[in-house]
Amino acid sequence: MPDAIPPSSSFAPPYPALGAAAGAPLYLTGEDALVLTVFNGAAGVTVTAAGRTLPFGGTKPSKFGPTLTPATNRTPSTLVIAVGDGWLLGVQVLVTGGSPLVGQTYAKLSLVRSATAGRDEHYTLAAGYVTAQTPIAWPGVGAIGALEGAGALRSITGSAPGAGAEISEVVPTAARWALLAFEADLTTSAAAANRVPELTIDDGATVYARSPVNNNETASQTWRNSFQQGIPQIYDATRFRVLQPIGCELVIGAGHRIKTVTANIQAGDAWGAPQYLVREWIEA
């Protein structure tokens, strides 16, 4: 244990360079630890927390660099980094495996008291999205919220419903989407009826936005129904396409659904797998 500092003494780091850094080095007791928490939606990601400490009474910095392979379902994965007693000189968190986009891997580095379960989190050293080129770091970056920034641009292939069933895509747990475009083919059976698709968006139960297609799709046809931001309604009977506008800034939360509701859908009708473009953030 270090000698106690007399109460009347002003604090002075034991190493001149530390004083020159305007107090940035952070004193840690042996009971303190760093905790890296990562919320990730991308595959094959490895995150490394690399940093340096100056052990108490030492003059030569020590380095550390443990890695974490986070879950890919946006649930939090944690890594406790015991750094001993001394001064934390600096630490950065960077993706060292995989290639997530900005918006897919959110990291938070915290100082905690006690490395065991039930630890008290003192404060956040740094937080933000990390990639292979963009770290978060302390000191310097600060904490950037997970809903800030442009999000990750994702093109998603959804489920092809069973015969006679509608499309229903759900925003995954801990994700937030901005819907930019959505399209799918409806192939109708020989049963006579005028099918009229509609795209609806609900909160998991109650619809709050909808865009009905102004087209009767009759028997034995295949029409592509394309919903996009910033386009007029276009009916193209040559290419069998209907273009339909959807609202801009259509931001939807986890558990919300993007569904088709097709008037007069028949048991033998078949929606194809939808393809849609979203911007995605993690609700960390």
Added chain:
Amino acid sequence: MQKCQSCGATYEPVQADGTDYFHACPPLSPHEVRALVDAGRSPLSQAQAERLAALDALLDDPKTGVTGVERGNAYLGGLSIARPNARDENVDPVKARALLKTDGAKSLADVDRDELAKAIGAGAIDLADAKG
């Protein structure tokens, strides 16, 4: 490629970019609701059944030709009735928290998807395995 045994949908559990995809069954289509009603397993409340009967009984619209049954179908489509034994692969936050806190897990990376799913439903099969 997987096939949901609850709704018959097919999907890739992993997207082309490597990210996970979480299938969830759609609500019942009008014809599926009517089939359940005909089979004596109506998912409709009394009020919904009465409303449907009233719409089905309407005369054809002379201007548009829309029939009463079509109005009934539109009503059923808007109800968004959950599919019996529906599957929802999305992570159940309660289950995730329980594993992370109660069991002290540091990560759920190796936990089976079905263990975290909101609802397993009738399960899903791998179509490649089914063909083999």
